[in-house]
Amino acid sequence: MAIGDTLTRVIDSARRGAFGETDEDEAATAGRSGTAPEAAPDAIALLEADHANVKRLFEQVLGDGSGSIASERKTIEKILEELTLHAKLEETHFYPAVQKKSKRDTEDRERVLEAVEEHAAMKDLMRRIKRSTGRDETLRAKVQVLKEIVEHHVAEEEGELFPEARRLLGEKQLRALGAEFAKIKARAAGGPRAASATRKRGTSAGPAPARRRAAKG
Numbered sequence: 001m002a003i004g005d006t007l008t009r010v011i012d013s014a015r016r017g018a019f020g021e022t023d024e025d026e027a028a029t030a031g032r033s034g035t036a037p038e039a040a041p042d043a044i045a046l047l048e049a050d051h052a053n054v055k056r057l058f059e060q061v062l063g064d065g066s067g068s069i070a071s072e073r074k075t076i077e078k079i080l081e082e083l084t085l086h087a088k089l090e091e092t093h094f095y096p097a098v099q100k101k102s103k104r105d106t107e108d109r110e111r112v113l114e115a116v117e118e119h120a121a122m123k124d125l126m127r128r129i130k131r132s133t134g135r136d137e138t139l140r141a142k143v144q145v146l147k148e149i150v151e152h153h154v155a156e157e158e159g160e161l162f163p164e165a166r167r168l169l170g171e172k173q174l175r176a177l178g179a180e181f182a183k184i185k186a187r188a189a190g191g192p193r194a195a196s197a198t199r200k201r202g203t204s205a206g207p208a209p210a211r212r213r214a215a216k217g
């Protein structure tokens with residue numbers, strides 16, 4: 001089977017399986033307007049901001065171990081939440097857009113396939129971390145391994161996939177995707193009201209304010 005067909009199947013199954021994608025999500029993925037509001041953030045800048053945010057949260061939880069168990073658990077929950085949303089944005093919007101623009105049997109497609117497989121490994125470990133309760137002495141080890149998977153994934157995306165995606169998609173499409181990401185992030189942070197407020201005042205290239213506040217806490 002051609003690598004292009006395999007890629008389509010892997011992305012489709014990732015999209016439907018791990019995140020319980022709804023018909024509405026699928027429609028959004030298939031039928032985005034392609035408009036690129038001037039003020040819309042660049043999609044890659046948003047994804048890189050997510051990477052930086054998660055890196056900071058990992059450092060917080062795996063630092064000197066001086067935090068309480070409760071605050072450690074809270075930070076771990078935040079990491080899982082951030083990574084879940086980030087992977088969803090990439091799998092339902094970003095990777096399919098790159099896939100559409102890349103030629104069959106090229107390195108670009110292989111990079112996306114690899115990224116999807118890394119997400120699968122990441123999500124498998126995230127499920128095990130979620131199941132961990134009480135004073136689990138393996139919890140920090142699991143979080144450390146998750147950090148290493150994420151670091152590898154980030155290095156490949158920022159070093160290879162993102163520069164290629166920037167070339168393939170161009171500024172207009174990256175801003176259209178960025179606008180979509182900002183809406184989804186706002187909804188995740190505070191429900192429909194937050195999404196509507198974001199639309200009214202435009203968007204900025206960083207986590208939504210509510211998410212920034214939560215990340216600091």
Ligand SMILES: [Fe+2]
Nearest residue numbers: 047086090157
């Ligand atoms: Fe990423």
